[in-house]
Amino acid sequence: MKNDKERTTSLDDMFGDFAELVLENVTIELDELKIALRPMVQQMAKAIAGPALDIPKSLIPASFKAPLGQYTQSIQExxxxxxxxxxxxxxxxxxxxxxxxxxxxxxxxxxxxxxxxxxxxxxxxxxxxxxxxxxxxxxxxxxxxxxxxxxxxxxxxxxxxxxxxxxxxxxxxxxxxxxxxxxxxxxxxxxxxxxxxxxxxxxxxxxxxxxxxxxxxxxxxxxxxxxxxxxxxxxxxxxxxxxxxxxxxxxxxxxxxxxxxxxxxxxxxxxxxxxxxxxxxxxxxxxxxxxxxxxxxxxxxxxxxxxxxxxxxxxxxxxxxxxxxxxxxxxxxxxxxxxxxxxxxxxxxxxxxxxxxxxxxxxxxxxxxxxxxxxxQKVKPEDYPDWTSLAIPEGT
The missing domain is CATH 3.20.20.20 (Dihydropteroate synthase-like)
Structure with a gap:
């Protein structure tokens, strides 16, 4: 006769490959029963996630051009x-x-x-x-x-x-x-x-x-x-x-x-x-x-x-x-x-x-x-595009 330890794993061995298990007219007498349900969302996410993406190490380079108007005259002094x-x-x-x-x-x-x-x-x-x-x-x-x-x-x-x-x-x-x-x-x-x-x-x-x-x-x-x-x-x-x-x-x-x-x-x-x-x-x-x-x-x-x-x-x-x-x-x-x-x-x-x-x-x-x-006025306009490195002066 199989000992208790063997009995604790025999159900998994017997029915582990089945997607669904239906028990009829069965009485189970146990001191403790643990049922683990796998979250469907996690299973689906793993299925569609694919390979992990690399974390960007730098910002995408971008140019900046100041909006300049075309003015033909100056205000009178x-x-x-x-x-x-x-x-x-x-x-x-x-x-x-x-x-x-x-x-x-x-x-x-x-x-x-x-x-x-x-x-x-x-x-x-x-x-x-x-x-x-x-x-x-x-x-x-x-x-x-x-x-x-x-x-x-x-x-x-x-x-x-x-x-x-x-x-x-x-x-x-x-x-x-x-x-x-x-x-x-x-x-x-x-x-x-x-x-x-x-x-x-x-x-x-x-x-x-x-x-x-x-x-x-x-x-x-x-x-x-x-x-x-x-x-x-x-x-x-x-x-x-x-x-x-x-x-x-x-x-x-x-x-x-x-x-x-x-x-x-x-x-x-x-x-x-x-x-x-x-x-x-x-x-x-x-x-x-x-x-x-x-x-x-x-x-x-x-x-x-x-x-x-x-x-x-x-x-x-x-x-x-x-x-x-x-x-x-x-x-x-x-x-x-x-x-x-x-x-x-x-x-x-x-x-x-x-x-x-x-x-x-x-x-x-x-x-x-x-x-x-x-x-x-002392800040040069050409320095503005590098806004990520600008330091904010104290008290401003």
Whole structure:
């Protein structure tokens, strides 16, 4: 009789070759029964897997060609300010424009000149958001001291003096009295000074004409000529060799028309364009699109649009969300400057050259951002394809 060990293997020996085994009228008495079922998926996988593939040891070589556009013109270079050797009294000049490629297209060409920030100064106390006013409350009554503050403490590249008191509904200041304020500011700072009017059609022409006379030799920017008020401003700019800001309201055709009118008196070296800045949340995308289209049109040869672009970035504070006392929107001390900074950043990428700004934190943020973006110019475009070996600098 077979022993127990032999019996434990006899079933496998007897029926191992059969695909199916059916037992009828059989009673099996066992202390322990183990049944092993082979997973069908594994069996099928082994059947179709075939031989194992080799693990790749290197990346497939690939070439990269930077997308380069064909541009026939460059943006006009404009110099603001004049030193003593140039017939003025400024300590330095600033130059904008001169670009040969879309904004910050480092594959094609870096910006010819870095963007400029001109801090806003007003010739009378005005209503300001609390988070802005806290930085200027000690100088609101003194435009000259205000100008010193934004240059010496906040690092503005230039000053935009807004003569809003000349408005008939405000102070109705005469052009001669406004000229005295201009002289005070010119003596207070040595950076280029830009002159802004009040937006009163009846007063803007005479005020800016007087400003052009007072700033003889200083190469200032007269802000601004519009479709309603341009002839008197252009004639004064031609006579005293000043630059004119050509301002329109987010309308390319209107901008082209105004520039054509200015060509009757001014050379291309005397025009900067301002298609209007709409704040974040209030049409910023329209301002961005118009500025970008103007920049590209100028590069492609449109003689009526190949000019540096200016932005009244302070318009960001016209958005009530920038200063509204609403805890759900976060602290105003941060929200407001961020609102102005984001507005500036968007327009920087669209191709803006001259920023008129207000909050010190926003001014610093844009300065730092331009510095950082300018550092990226040192990376050669031909190095970009080897992206797998690029090291990310600390702090970026």
């Amino acid at each position: 404009i110099t603001l300010g004049a030193t003593k050797g140039q017939g003025g009294s400024r300590g330095n000049t600033i130059t904008i424009g001169g670009h040969t490629a879309p904004a910050w297209d480092l594959f094609q060409a870096p910006p010819k000149h870095r963007p400029i920030i001109a801090a806003d100064v007003f010739d009378m106390p005005i209503s300001l958001a609390k988070v802005v006013k806290t930085h200027y409350k000690e100088v609101l009554d003194d435009p000259a001291e205000w100008a010193k503050l934004v240059v010496n403490k906040f690092g503005a590249d230039a000053v935009t003096l807004h003569l809003i008191s000349t408005d008939r509904s405000l102070g109705d200041t005469s052009p001669n009295d406004a000229a005295k304020v201009i002289e005070d500011v010119l003596q207070a700072v040595k950076v280029p000074v830009l002159i802004g009017s009040a937006g009163d059609p009846a007063k803007d022409g005479p005020v800016l004409a007087k400003a052009a006379e007072v700033c003889e030799g200083e190469r200032t920017l007269l802000c601004s000529a519009t479709v309603d008020v341009y002839e008197e401003v252009a004639i004064a700019a031609k006579k005293h060799d000043q630059v004119v800001l050509s301002w329109t309201s987010i309308d390319i055709n209107q901008q082209k028309e105004l520039n054509r009118r200015l060509f009757e008196w001014l050379t291309p070296e005397q025009i900067v364009i301002d298609p209007t800045t709409a704040a974040l949340g209030y049409g910023l995308e329209y301002a961005f699109t118009i500025m970008q289209r103007m920049r590209l049109a100028g590069l492609l040869g449109d003689a009526e649009l190949r000019f540096p672009i200016s932005s009244g970035t302070t318009n960001a504070w016209a958005a009530r969300e920038a200063w509204l006392n609403n805890p759900e929107l976060g602290p105003r001390e941060l929200r407001g400057p961020i609102w102005e900074s984001v507005t500036a950043l968007a327009l920087l990428l669209a191709g803006n050259d001259l920023f008129m700004m207000m909050h010190p934190a926003a001014i610093k943020t844009l300065h730092d951002l331009v510095d950082w973006m300018s550092e990226r």
